[in-house]
Amino acid sequence: MANTIIGTSITIDGEITGTDPVIVQGTVKGRIALEDNVYIDESGVVEADIQTPSVEISGQFTGDVTASERVELKPEARMSGNIRSPRILIADGANFKGHIDMDV
Amino acid sequence: MADIVTQIGEGTRIAGHVAGEEDLSVLGAIEGSVSLTEVLYVEPSGRVEATVEARGAVIAGSVQGSLQLSESLVVDPGGQVKATVQTTTAIISGTVVGDVVARERLEITAEGRLLGDVSTARLIMADGATLKGRVAMAGLEDEPMPEGARAEATEARSSRSRATSSRASSRASSRRSSSYSRATPSIARPSARPTTASTSPVTATAPAASAVTSAPARPATSAPARPAPTPRPSAPSPAPSLARATAPRGATTTTTVVVEEPAPEPEPSQAAASGLLDPEEFADLGWNKGRSYLKSEDLNLEYSNLNEMIAAYTAHVSSLKA
Incomplete structure (x- = not known):
């Protein structure tokens, strides 16, 4: 239960680094660099560059993602940016605009 | 939430x-x-x-x-x-x-x-x-008050309190020192009184004694009186200061005292140099206090002339030896 949860009313402007999974329900601007997964919930708004093993997006995301394992866009996801990951899942209903690079 | x-x-x-x-x-x-x-x-x-x-x-x-x-x-x-x-x-x-x-x-x-x-x-x-x-x-x-003003106020207040505290402490210290100064004279005064009282009889006897100085028997009569000055060295610290303090007072009463006051200091050394008054001689006689009583004020008053005094002593000593 050492997860990091960014609540709906929280705004972070800066850099998030660490070893714990991060769940974003609020707003993050800047950079996220983790050794664990990032979950962007439906209410989450992220304008950042993300570097993690895995990313799951249900909310709104603007920026570049570099994931060493996988990137998943849920049906509610709206994403604008580039994805660079060996495995990419995009669900029906997800909104995506950008480049995909699976050659990692 | x-x-x-x-x-x-x-x-x-x-x-x-x-x-x-x-x-x-x-x-x-x-x-x-x-x-x-x-x-x-x-x-x-x-x-x-x-x-x-x-x-x-x-x-x-x-x-x-x-x-x-x-x-x-x-x-x-x-x-x-x-x-x-x-x-x-x-x-x-x-x-x-x-x-x-x-x-x-x-x-x-x-x-x-x-x-x-x-x-x-x-x-x-x-x-x-x-x-x-x-x-x-x-x-x-x-x-x-608004936040900033309050902070300033507290700052000002703290600096003011600092000032007042320092003032208070200085006041306290001055009060302390004044109480000290008030205390010390109260200690000094009572001790001063008895000694001035003790010296004043001496000065009172002085004219009488100086009248007897010419008589060589005088030291013999004053010999039993000699133990009287001995308690004075036992309380050495008040004695010199009091002697100094009483000196001006003596000066107002008798002019001769002032003239002779500085004389006793070099006296013993002078005497020792002349060989007339050997302290060891006095020691042999059990007169260990010889020096101190030579210095004592009453002798100054009793003997206006140093030579007279020495002569009196040598006479006395020789009479005791004989």
Whole structure:
């Protein structure tokens, strides 16, 4: 239960680094660099560059993602940016605009 | 939001600005700034190096920077705060290093340690609490003042209190010194009185004695009186000062005293050099006090002429030997 949860009313402007999974329900601007997964919930708004093993997006995301394992866009996801990951899942209903690079 | 939703995990570090309208629990680290409308919880593993603005803060971990809280600060045991704190109430059970302004109430519990200046309306310290710093206890009359003005006011107040305290201490010290000075003469005066009383009879007898000086038998008669000056050396410290003090008084009464006063000092050495008065000679006779009684004032008064006196003594000594 050492997860990091960014609540709906929280705004972070800066850099998030660490070893714990991060769940974003609020707003993050800047950079996220983790050794664990990032979950962007439906209410989450992220304008950042993300570097993690895995990313799951249900909310709104603007920026570049570099994931060493996988990137998943849920049906509610709206994403604008580039994805660079060996495995990419995009669900029906997800909104995506950008480049995909699976050659990692 | 009543329950804590937002938390920064133990392995997470945030550098930047964190803002929000809900409680924030920090198990990891935040560097930068935090502004919340609710409460910041810094858990034992949590570390915050930031300027913090919030409704309240509960700190069991460590905080560095500044805390501006509209309501309350709670520093739990183990909590470490190195920050300037502005709050309405504060309960400190951990360690706080920095100036604290608690507009209404500041409580330091038994485990609490506070190193810094304090400005508050009510200060509660438990037995065992540690506080090092200036304390300014303000009334609530300046409650409606704006934050900045209040800080300035407290600053001004603390500086003023510093000034008044220094003034008070100087006043206290002056009072102390005056009491000392008042005490010392009261000690000095009574001791001065009896000795002046004792010397005054001597001066009174002086004219009579000087009248007898020509008679060689005089030392013999004065011999039993000699033990009288001996107690004087036993109390050596008051004697010289008193002798000095009484000297002017003697000067006003008899002019001869003044003339002879400096004379006795070189006397013994002179006498010893001349070989007329060998101290060992006196020692053999059990007159160990010979020197001291030669110096004593009454002799000065009794013998206006040194040679006369020496002659008298040698005569006396020889008569004793015989």
